[in-house]
Amino acid sequence: MTPRGSLAQIGKYPVVRKLGEGATSEVYLCNDPFNLRDVAIKVAFPESFQDPARGSIYRKLFLTEAKLAGKLQHPHICQIYDAVAEEKLHYLVMEYVDGGTLEKYCSPQSLLAVERTVEIIFKCTRALEFAHKLGVTHRDIKPANILHTGETEVKITDFGTALIASGDTTTQVAGVGSPAYMSPEQLKDLPLDHRTDIYSVGVVMYSLLAGRLPFQAANNFTLIYQITNAEPEAPSSFRPDIPGAVDAIVRRAMAKDLAKRYANWGDFSADLAAAFRSEHFGARKSQAFADSDRFETLRRLPFFENFSDAELWEVARMSTWRHAPAGEALMKEGEPGDYFCILAQGEVKVTKHGKLLNVLRAGEPFGEMAYLSRKEHARGADVTVAADASIISVPTRRLNQASESCRHKFDRAFMEILVERLAMANLRLSGV
Amino acid sequence: MEHVANYPVIRKLGEGATSEVFLCQDPFRNRQVAVKRIFPESLRDPARGRLFRKLFFTEASLAGELDHPHIAQIYDAGIGEDSGYIVMEYVPGGTMERFCAQEALLPIEQTVEIIFKCARALAYAHTQGVTHRDIKPGNLLYASAPTDVRISDFGLALNVGAETTQITGVGSPAYMSPEQIREELVDHRTDIYSLGVVAYQMLSGRLPFQGSNKFSMIYQITQHDPPPPSSHRREVPEALDRIVRRAMHKDAKARYQSGDEFADALVEALRTGLGAARRDTFGDADKFAALRAMRFFKRFADPELWEVVRIGQWQRVSAGTEIVREGEPGDFFCVLVEGEARVTKNRKLLTVLGPGECFGEMAYLSAEHRERGATVAASKDAHIVRVRTADLEQASVTCRSHFDRAFIGILVERLNLANTRLTSG
Numbered sequence: 001m002t003p004r005g006s007l008a009q010i011g012k013y014p015v016v017r018k019l020g021e022g023a024t025s026e027v028y029l030c031n032d033p034f035n036l037r038d039v040a041i042k043v044a045f046p047e048s049f050q051d052p053a054r055g056s057i058y059r060k061l062f063l064t065e066a067k068l069a070g071k072l073q074h075p076h077i078c079q080i081y082d083a084v085a086e087e088k089l090h091y092l093v094m095e096y097v098d099g100g101t102l103e104k105y106c107s108p109q110s111l112l113a114v115e116r117t118v119e120i121i122f123k124c125t126r127a128l129e130f131a132h133k134l135g136v137t138h139r140d141i142k143p144a145n146i147l148h149t150g151e152t153e154v155k156i157t158d159f160g161t162a163l164i165a166s167g168d169t170t171t172q173v174a175g176v177g178s179p180a181y182m183s184p185e186q187l188k189d190l191p192l193d194h195r196t197d198i199y200s201v202g203v204v205m206y207s208l209l210a211g212r213l214p215f216q217a218a219n220n221f222t223l224i225y226q227i228t229n230a231e232p233e234a235p236s237s238f239r240p241d242i243p244g245a246v247d248a249i250v251r252r253a254m255a256k257d258l259a260k261r262y263a264n265w266g267d268f269s270a271d272l273a274a275a276f277r278s279e280h281f282g283a284r285k286s287q288a289f290a291d292s293d294r295f296e297t298l299r300r301l302p303f304f305e306n307f308s309d310a311e312l313w314e315v316a317r318m319s320t321w322r323h324a325p326a327g328e329a330l331m332k333e334g335e336p337g338d339y340f341c342i343l344a345q346g347e348v349k350v351t352k353h354g355k356l357l358n359v360l361r362a363g364e365p366f367g368e369m370a371y372l373s374r375k376e377h378a379r380g381a382d383v384t385v386a387a388d389a390s391i392i393s394v395p396t397r398r399l400n401q402a403s404e405s406c407r408h409k410f411d412r413a414f415m416e417i418l419v420e421r422l423a424m425a426n427l428r429l430s431g432v
Numbered sequence: 433m434e435h436v437a438n439y440p441v442i443r444k445l446g447e448g449a450t451s452e453v454f455l456c457q458d459p460f461r462n463r464q465v466a467v468k469r470i471f472p473e474s475l476r477d478p479a480r481g482r483l484f485r486k487l488f489f490t491e492a493s494l495a496g497e498l499d500h501p502h503i504a505q506i507y508d509a510g511i512g513e514d515s516g517y518i519v520m521e522y523v524p525g526g527t528m529e530r531f532c533a534q535e536a537l538l539p540i541e542q543t544v545e546i547i548f549k550c551a552r553a554l555a556y557a558h559t560q561g562v563t564h565r566d567i568k569p570g571n572l573l574y575a576s577a578p579t580d581v582r583i584s585d586f587g588l589a590l591n592v593g594a595e596t597t598q599i600t601g602v603g604s605p606a607y608m609s610p611e612q613i614r615e616e617l618v619d620h621r622t623d624i625y626s627l628g629v630v631a632y633q634m635l636s637g638r639l640p641f642q643g644s645n646k647f648s649m650i651y652q653i654t655q656h657d658p659p660p661p662s663s664h665r666r667e668v669p670e671a672l673d674r675i676v677r678r679a680m681h682k683d684a685k686a687r688y689q690s691g692d693e694f695a696d697a698l699v700e701a702l703r704t705g706l707g708a709a710r711r712d713t714f715g716d717a718d719k720f721a722a723l724r725a726m727r728f729f730k731r732f733a734d735p736e737l738w739e740v741v742r743i744g745q746w747q748r749v750s751a752g753t754e755i756v757r758e759g760e761p762g763d764f765f766c767v768l769v770e771g772e773a774r775v776t777k778n779r780k781l782l783t784v785l786g787p788g789e790c791f792g793e794m795a796y797l798s799a800e801h802r803e804r805g806a807t808v809a810a811s812k813d814a815h816i817v818r819v820r821t822a823d824l825e826q827a828s829v830t831c832r833s834h835f836d837r838a839f840i841g842i843l844v845e846r847l848n849l850a851n852t853r854l855t856s857g
Contacts, residue, residue: 415843
């Protein structure tokens with residue numbers, strides 16, 4: 001048998017280097033020569049599968065979970081590309097994320113800014129809502145299972161490890177370290193639903209904000225007692241710059257009583273977005289629009305009604321956002337156009353030779369002929385800000401590189417608008 | 433064998449000189465796949481084995497990019513010290529080999545349809561930089577009657593191996609181009625030649641060159657002109673004799689230069705009639721070529737256009753027939769292929785439509801405009817393609833996107849026209 005940590009090749013994948021090791025598996029960075037990309041491969045230690053009583057159950061659960069994860073295609077969930085169960089070698093082939101996990105931001109000397117934490121948790125809540133809608137509960141949310149890269153990019157990983165660990169052994173296997181992130185109902189072995197994940201995300205948020213766990217105990221027994229009985233101190237008692245609204249969100253996510261906890265992910269993420277926008281935050285945050293802010297804004301615009309979460313995240317990433325004061329000229333007739341805009345807030349007017357053609361309100365696009373006509377396109381009219389506005393610009397070049405489904409949604413949205421405008425024009429023509 | 437590269441084997445499908453193929457279950461994606469296992473001997477060869485390994489992934493991933501209704505998809509490939517495998521789409525129904533004997537030939541028109549589809553699929557692969565190098569009836573899978581075909585074993589380094597064994601080993605060089613036999617550098621036109629040989633055989637039931645041994649065949653391929661297919665089967669029209677001769681020209685420069693050119697010639701032959709009585713139904717090749725020529729479908733790539741061939745309902749409409757009626761709910765739109773139609777509202781003529789124009793598209797474009805705003809009737813005998821919106825919703829995103837872009841183009845044009853009229857008025 002191959003000794004641990006010395007694999008040179010896993011199936012058809014040449015190993016680049018070892019990335020890490022857990023209690024039941026180790027992870028390697030490998031090369032996928034067929035698809036020409038880096039992948040992370042998690043290899044289960046053979047012992048867990050060779051157990052005469054449990055081996056076959058583990059194997060079956062392993063495959064079931066892999067099948068499940070293949071369906072979770074979301075920008076903030078780590079993709080599983082393939083799963084292989086051989087006699088002696090079981091492994092999952094996953095998306096490789098360059099960067100570590102959130103673990104390193106959970107101690108007082110390396111905390112993230114509060115806004116960034118809120119952003120990260122917001123993305124987690126949206127991703128887990130997506131999973132929940134597909135009937136998937138993670139059951140093992142903790143900082144070590146949230147990969148992190150860039151400013152606030154996250155990918156949730158290890159879906160279903162809790163299930164693989166199976167039944168009554170969950171606590172021991174998953175919680176080799178500690179049950180710190182488990183919900184009270186999980187510790188009591190009650191039936192679980194998505195709200196156990198809501199609780200665990202609450203604990204992750206607590207740890208990222210305060211730099212410490214909500215409950216600290218000398219041993220697991222005391223810890224379990226506290227999780228099921230004690231109230232944690234508010235995160236702001238360890239870090240005064242945490243606003244009250246954020247304290248309240250953590251408290252509600254971590255409520256022991258299910259009736260007091262967020263009943264669904266939507267409420268949780270809505271509160272996070274609201275906290276981000278609140279006055280208190282606004283004073284300190286820069287003019288820049290945060291990802292969560294962008295996402296929430298897009299989600300509310302009718303133009304994006306039929307976009308999925310994944311597609312909206314694409315839009316949030318490819319677009320540039322800015323505020324424009326009343327009076328600013330945004331587009332001029334005759335200028336070449338290589339981007340179009342969607343008005344997020346405020347009012348703009350469209351004029352031609354000084355004659356008013358149209359006044360646009362939040363949610364309406366302008367300059368879209370640059371995208372729709374495919375050819376080199378000069379602006380056909382002037383666009384000026386009428387009332388202080390927030391403007392989303394989408395470069396046509398970047399949209400052309402977006403996923404097919406995202407472009408398709410733009411096309412459908414524009415189509416509705418074109419049909420509407422054509423109907424209006426025909427009406428005016430027939431009225432003349 | 434229980435497993436090939438982690439895939440549980442259901443049964444063996446076949447065996448060649450350098451590999452064997454198994455029907456397997458893909459437990460991860462829950463589908464049946466064909467897995468080709470390369471014999472270890474062909475990998476152990478010290479000189480060639482190394483080169484082979486190097487080429488393997490380059491070629492396999494390139495071929496894996498091919499996504500076309502008439503090409504068997506490659507899903508995955510792997511190679512180790514002394515094992516290699518390729519996972520492909522499983523196509524039940526056997527290969528074209530069984531239609532190559534004189535007593536088992538397909539009707540001529542059906543053969544031409546099949547060769548047409550192969551020629552278009554080759555053109556698609558060639559533009560993606562993939563040459564097959566081993567086109568033969570055994571690599572053309574018969575997916576379903578009457579003319580559904582898939583080219584398998586695309587662009588694999590394996591075919592390089594196969595060639596060599598064919599010359600010096602067990603196989604037959606019957607489908608190899610002269611340049612391939614001379615072991616010169618080949619390009620995509622070697623595939624055109626080989627498809628020409630397949631056409632020859634499926635039309636006539638004979639190989640163009642018959643030799644009592646391999647070396648005499650090699651000699652003939654490089655030196656002789658074959659007798660026309662019609663000399664073996666009298667009803668083969670002269671037009672097809674000519675097409676096959678051109679595809680099989682010994683000089684690659686004198687052949688059809690692309691699969692598309694080859695396909696155009698075939699559809700031309702189909703349309704002028706293959707000697708038999710004029711058909712009443714539309715063949716796939718005919719439909720495809722008609723759509724390919726339309727401005728509306730200009731930006732559709734071949735795979736999407738084949739989808740339209742599949743989901744569209746083709747009809748002949750005689751002059752005077754109303755196709756859509758004002759005020760009725762609509763759940764389809766149409767493209768006029770041939771003929772003329774008049775659009776009227778309250779009996780007032782709005783416009784006259786010609787070939788390539790569509791009508792009734794508001795049913796698809798807007799959820800709020802499901803009711804027909806005007807009546808459209810054929811003013812001359814016409815061919816139309818009817819596309820049900822429900823069928824289009826089932827099509828691939830790529831296909832729908834192309835429809836959307838085409839309609840957006842039309843809407844933008846109409847809107848510009850309306851605006852010009854408004855501002856000039």
